Amino acid sequence: MFAKSSKYLSAFFHELLLCFMCCTTVLSMWLSNTSTTAMVMPIVEAVLQELVTAEEEREGIGAPGLNEKHGQASLELIFINEEQTQECVCFFSQTQILVLPPNSRDLDLSSKYPYRSRHDHMICKCLSLSISYAATIGGLTTIIGTSTSLIFLEHFNNHYPNAEVVNFGTWFLFSLPISLIMLVLTWFWMHWLFLGCNFKETCSISKKKKTKREEMSEKRIQEEYEKLGNISYPEMVTAFFFILMTLLWFTREPGFVPGWSSFFEKKGYRTDATVSVFLGFLLFLIPAKKPCFGKKEKGETGSLEPIITWKDFQKTMPWEIVVLVGGGYALAAGCKTSGLSTWIGQQMMSLSSLPYWAVTLLACILVSMVTEFVSNPATITIFLPILCSMSESLRINPLYTLIPVTMCISFAVMLPVGNPPNAIVFNYGHCQIKDMVKAGLGVNLIGLVVVMVAINTWGTSLFQLDTFPDWAMVSNVTGGPS
DSSP, X not given: OHHHHHHHHHHHHHHHHHHHHHHXXXXXXXXXXXXXXXXXXXXXXXXXXXXXXXXXXXXXXXXXXXXXXXXHHHHTTSSOOGGGXXXXXXXXXXXXXXXXXXXXXXXXXXXXXXXSSHHHHHHHHHHHHHHHHHHHHHHHHSTTSSHHHHHHHHHHHHHOTTOOXXXXXXXXXXXXHHHHHHHHHHHHHHHHHHHOOOHHHHHXXXXXXXXHHHHHHHHHHHHHHHTTOSOOHHHHXXXXXXXXXXXXXXXXXXXXXOOGGGGOOSGGGSXXXXXXXXXXXXXXXXXXXXXXXXXXXXXXXXXXXXXXXXXXXXXXXXXXXXXXXXXXXXXXXXXXXXXXXXXXHHHGGGGGGSOHHHHHHHHHXXXXXXXXXXXXXXHHHHHHHHHHHHHHXXXXXXXXXXXXXXXXXXXXXXXXXXXXXXXXXXXXXXXXXXXXXXXXXXXXXXXXXXXXXXXXXXXXXXXXXXXXXXXXXXXXXXXXXX
């Protein structure tokens, strides 16, 4: 009976896994990887509980206390409100949310987790780890998706002020195909690793009639969705500003036609940060409640409280990230001013005998190993000035090395300490470190291969990487031209 049930669940799981990964990837394009994982994992946990317990509810053979203790409790985590905040520990900021599941002693998410079968356990492992990997993949797509890409962009603009090559649009055009290819390959990899691979069954999912177990799971999720109600006024304003911000980012310097940045002569007034800061400032002025210009009903009070208050901003602003990034800039400036980065770059002249792609590949492998044990911002802060000097010494277009390295630094997916999304997923107790290492190694290799192919194909034509640009002719304080 369990084998037959697992077969139906596996068929349903093909689409479920891909849908969750796609949704997580899209969210992670605009939010930090940590925030995305923290928001999606409670939903995933609830869906997993429904998948595991729906058949038991139908057959009336549920494990003692399982439905009551796990299915209901975790499902309530889907939509966190004021009444449910006691069920999770949530630390929220603009760039990072850390959501921990309820106390493991209460939910028993350790090795004593009551899985109905080994197949169900593999499904929980597969879906949980896939969320972390999908968040990492989505963060690569936009320049604001990860802190590493933001640090890269700031350092690149400061080090090469005349290089108007990398912006939101060009980065998106380069990284979107990478994300799509990695998403599909990671989906196949995770499914093959944990559940085996049956392409015939995968392709015939739509022809199969839904089982009672699937119908009960969908019904429960639909009920929770309906509890959200209609979209509110603050949500509509925020959605409008989000769409407007995205359009302004793409149209700042589209390349094929003059963008809106051409209306400003000074360079400092036409950056991607200009758009986000301006629209964010407007949220301090727009009231949180829809203005009523007619007659007020009895008992109504006109509240002019804005959508974002200064108190909310102070509470959620990640000042520690600002200090960390600022310290990274200071460290990079110190390496350049002291001549350390130039000296290290000159020591790498022995690499001049290697092909350019081999130099970039070695750099990507090196940072991929380092970033598993060192934080991503610290890793990119240390390596950026060194790689810039090395590229100038070898007369390689700096972007040919910096862009792949920046992306590979985000592939810290093998250990819980690699990045916060890994830690969040690991804390739910479905997978062990050996599972993360095994699955993460495959994702690392997939990312490395796809990034190297991308930088040597469409990346070369997009950023003109086959020539050493004039803007790369910079001078070090302690020496002449590199």
